[in-house]
Amino acid sequence: MVPAEQLFAPLFQCIEGGEQHQRMPLVLGPDTPFRPYLEIAYALRSCLEQRARHDYLVQRLRPHVDVIIGTLPPGLQAHGLLPRSAPPADFRPLEQISDAALRAWLIEDGGMIYGELQQDELARYFAAIRPYVAPGGVMVDLGSGLGKVVLSAALSLPFQRCIGVELLGYRHRLAVQRSQHLLALARQELARLATQQPLSATTALLLPSGVHSTLSHLIELPSRIAFIEADMFRVELRGASLVFLYSTCFGPLMAALAHKLAGELQQGALVSTTTYPLQHPAFRLLQHFPAGTLAWTSVFLYQRYGDWDGAALDAAPSAYQPDPAEWEARLRAELAAR
Ligand SMILES: C[S@@+](CC[C@H](N)C(=O)[O-])C[C@H]1O[C@@H](n2cnc3c(N)ncnc32)[C@H](O)[C@@H]1O
Numbered sequence: 001m002v003p004a005e006q007l008f009a010p011l012f013q014c015i016e017g018g019e020q021h022q023r024m025p026l027v028l029g030p031d032t033p034f035r036p037y038l039e040i041a042y043a044l045r046s047c048l049e050q051r052a053r054h055d056y057l058v059q060r061l062r063p064h065v066d067v068i069i070g071t072l073p074p075g076l077q078a079h080g081l082l083p084r085s086a087p088p089a090d091f092r093p094l095e096q097i098s099d100a101a102l103r104a105w106l107i108e109d110g111g112m113i114y115g116e117l118q119q120d121e122l123a124r125y126f127a128a129i130r131p132y133v134a135p136g137g138v139m140v141d142l143g144s145g146l147g148k149v150v151l152s153a154a155l156s157l158p159f160q161r162c163i164g165v166e167l168l169g170y171r172h173r174l175a176v177q178r179s180q181h182l183l184a185l186a187r188q189e190l191a192r193l194a195t196q197q198p199l200s201a202t203t204a205l206l207l208p209s210g211v212h213s214t215l216s217h218l219i220e221l222p223s224r225i226a227f228i229e230a231d232m233f234r235v236e237l238r239g240a241s242l243v244f245l246y247s248t249c250f251g252p253l254m255a256a257l258a259h260k261l262a263g264e265l266q267q268g269a270l271v272s273t274t275t276y277p278l279q280h281p282a283f284r285l286l287q288h289f290p291a292g293t294l295a296w297t298s299v300f301l302y303q304r305y306g307d308w309d310g311a312a313l314d315a316a317p318s319a320y321q322p323d324p325a326e327w328e329a330r331l332r333a334e335l336a337a338r
Contacts, residue, residue, distance in 0.1 A: 001204045002197070002215065007189055008208050011155055014185050015178055018116050018146035024170040025083040033231075040105040041075050042087035043094040048076055054335045058328060060094060060102060065327045066318040067106045067252045071334055075109040081168075112168065113249045116148050117274075121295040125272075126156040126209040128294055129242070129301060132270055132286065135211075136160045137241025142232040142257070143167070147175030149244055151182055154225050156209040158217060159242075164227045165235050172229035183222050190218060232257075237264040248275040248297055255315040258283070265304040272301045276319055282308040 026034045047057040061068065075081055094102075117125070135158040141149045144164025154162040166172040193199060201216040228235065233256070237243060243261060247254065254276045261271055262282035270286075271278055275297045277285070283302040291298045 001206065002193060002199070004206045004208070007193065007205075007218075008155060010189060011182060011186055012119055012152065012208075014182055015148050015151045016119060018148050018174075018178075019114065021114075021146060021171075021174060023079050023081060023114070026081045026168075028083055028085070028088070036101075037075075037105060037108060038082065039087075039091045040094075040097055040102060041080070041082045041109075042091050043097055044073070044076055044105075045082060046087075047094055048072075048335075048338075051335075054332075056094070058331055058335075060099075061106075061331070062324055062328060063099065064103050064106050065322050065324045066320055067103060067110060068322075068327070069110040069113060069249055071327065071330045073106055073109050074113050075105075081112065107252045110249050110251075111143070111253060114145055114171070115246065115248065116145065117246065117295055119152070122149065122152045123156070123208060124294045125299060126153065128287065128289065128299075129270065129272065130157065130209045130211060132301070132303075133157055133159075133242065135213075138163065138239050139242045139244065140165065140235075140237060140240045141244045141246075142235075143246065143250070144175060144227065145171050145246075147178050147227060149246065150175070150225060150227070151179060153244070154221060156207055158207065158211055158213050159224065161224055161226065163240075165230050165232050166227065167229075167231055169229055172227055175227045179225050179227065183225075186218055186221050190215070233260060237261065238266065240265060240269055242270040242272070245271070245273045247273045251276050251320050252318060254278065255313065259312060262304070262308055263310055267304055267306075269304045270301060271304070272299060274299055276300075278302050280313065282306060 026032065026038060028038055047053040137159055139153045139159045139162045141164045144150050144166045147164050150162045150164040153159060164175055166175060199215055201214060201219055203215040205213050205215050205217055207213050207217065245257065250257065258278050258280035262280050271283060274295065277300050282304055284305050285300060286303050287301040289299040
C-alpha cells in the first residue's frame with residue numbers, strides 16, 4: 001500500500017486557486033459564436049456610460065430582476081467579458097433589442113459567472129456520493145471552468161473517464177493547461193515513490209474518497225481526463241453515469257437542463273446540482289445536503305429513473321424572486337456612484 005495522503009496532497013494542491021484567474025474578454029472575430037452576446041453587451045454598456053440613459057437602462061432591466069444575479073449584470077462590470085474596443089458599426093442600440101433577447105442575454109451572462117467549490121467541500125461531496133458510484137463510469141461536469149471538479153473527480157473516484165464541458169474558450173484552455181500540469185506532477189510523484197518502494201499497476205492504493213483501488217488509477221490518469229470546448233446544450237450525454245452541475249448561477253436554465261438530462265441519460269445515471277433542485281419526474285432525489293453541511297450551498301443528488309414520454313414540462317417559476325423596488329434602489333445608488 002502506498003502512502004496515499006502524501007501522494008495526493010500535492011496533486012490537489014496544484015489545482016487550487018482558479019477563482020483568482022484573470023478574466024479574459026471575448027474576442028470579437030467575424031466567426032465568434034458570441035456575436036449576439038457581444039451586441040447586447042455593447043448596447044447595455046453604451047447606456048451605462050451615458051448618465052442621461054440610466055433611466056432607460058433601469059426601465060429595460062427591471063422586468064428581468066429575477067434573472068439578474070446581483071445588481072448590475074456581471075457582464076457590465078469592469079471585470080466582465082466585454083472587450084474595451086469600440087463596437088462594430090452594425091451593432092444595434094438597446095432600443096432595437098427585444099425584451100426576449102435581453103432576457104436571454106441576462107440568463108447567459110449570469111451563467112458565465114465563475115466560482116469553484118473549495119477542496120474540502122469537494123472532498124465531502126465525493127465521499128458522500130461514493131456509495132452510489134460504481135467503478136468505471138463516465139463523469140461529466142457541465143460548465144467545467146478551469147477543470148477543478150473534473151480533475152478532483154479523476155483523483156478521488158474510480159471513474160473510467162471524467163469529462164469537462166466549458167463554453168468559454170479561454171477557460172477551456174486554462175483547464176487543459178491545469179490538467180497537463182497535474183499529469184506532469186502525478187508522473188513526478190510516482191517516479192519519486194518508485195525510488196522508495198517497488199511499484200506496479202497492481203499496487204494497492206486507497207483513494208481520497210475512501211475507495212480501495214490500485215496504482216493503475218494514477219498511471220492511467222492521462223486517458224481518464226478530457227476537456228471539451230462546447231455549449232453544454234449541444235453535447236450528447238447518453239453515456240454519462242454522473243453529471244455534475246455547479247448550478248448556483250444556472251437558476252433560469254434549470255428547466256431546460258432537466259429536460260435535456262431526462263431525454264439523454266440512461267436509467268440509473270446520477271445528476272448532482274447545487275443551490276437549485278432538478279424538478280423533473282424522470283429524476284428521483286437520492287440525497288439533499290442542506291447548505292452548510294456538505295458545501296456552502298445546498299447540494300442535491302438525483303437518479304434518472306422510470307419512464308418519461310419526452311414531453312416538455314411547464315417551467316417552474318424562478319426560485320429567485322428579488323423585490324424589484326429594492327433591486328432598483330440598489331442599482332440607482334450604484335449608477336449614481338459611478
Ligand atoms: C460556476 S462555474 C463552475 C466551474 C466548475 N464546474 C467548478 O465547479 O469548478 C460555471 C461555468 O459554467 C460555464 N458555462 C456557462 N454556460 C455554459 C454553457 N452553456 N455551456 C458550457 N459551459 C457553460 C461558465 O463559463 C463557467 O465557467
